[in-house]
Amino acid sequence: MLKIQEIRELIKLIDQSSIDEFKYEQNGEKITMRKQVKGAGTGTETVVREVAAPQAQPAPAVQSEPQKEQAPSQPKAEEPEKKESSxxxxxxxxxxxxxxxxxxxxxxxxxxxxxxxxxxxxxxxxxxxxxxxxxxxxxxxxxxxxxxxxxxxxxxxxxxxxxxxxxx
The missing domain is CATH 2.40.50.100 (RNA polymerase II/Efflux pump adaptor protein, barrel-sandwich hybrid domain)
Structure with a gap:
């Protein structure tokens, strides 16, 4: 089985590439990673990845509900800046x-x-x-x-x- 650090590196490489799906199989062990971007036109992105190990039940897909568009307010825009500076x-x-x-x-x-x-x-x-x-x-x-x-x-x-x- 791949080590956690090797899986991390694969995830980073897939994130940086234009690949949407990656499958790896060795000695009966399978890893599948999928990258989906939903609502690209609205600026809201949801990334879904699935990693399957041998003899394991497939996990249900994790999906986020699309966020409702809200008018940006000035205080909320300043909060991330405060967090970043700290x-x-x-x-x-x-x-x-x-x-x-x-x-x-x-x-x-x-x-x-x-x-x-x-x-x-x-x-x-x-x-x-x-x-x-x-x-x-x-x-x-x-x-x-x-x-x-x-x-x-x-x-x-x-x-x-x-x-x-x-x-x-």
Whole structure:
């Protein structure tokens, strides 16, 4: 089976290319990734990816409802700018897949990391469960956890921000 880092690289390459679908099969194991852009004319994009492992039930397709167009208001336009300025110099750890976020290896254990904890590039910061597989997510940077952006047990999307890290 491909390692999580190899899958991440494949996803990045597919995102940057004009490929709509990618299939990989080796030794009876299959991975299928699909990229769909809906409502390209309205500026709303929904990306749907499916990854299938051997002997696993196919997951239901995840689809977002189209957002209703709203008149842009000035305060909402300024909020992202404030967030961006407060995040300058910080590294963001994102989810490499759609799944369920777990902050600890088991329900009776403490979290892998909390705000203020020091991490190394190979430090496990959380688990994302996808299709009954527990995928350990590493920090990929040396630094200090500034903020945990998701709640334990929360569903996360591909590319969703999980942690903010102040690199050393």
């Amino acid at each position: 995040r300058e110099g910080l590294h963001t750890i994102t989810s490499p897949m759609v799944g369920t976020f777990y902050e600890a290896p088991s329900p009776d254990s403490g979290p892998y990391v909390s705000a203020g904890d020091k991490v190394k590039p190979d430090s496990v910061v959380c688990i994302v469960e996808a299709m009954k597989l527990m995928n350990e997510i590493e920090a990929e940077v040396k630094g200090e956890i500034v903020e945990v952006l998701v709640e334990n047990g929360q569903l996360v999307e591909y590319g969703q921000e999980l942690f903010l890290v102040k690199p050393e």
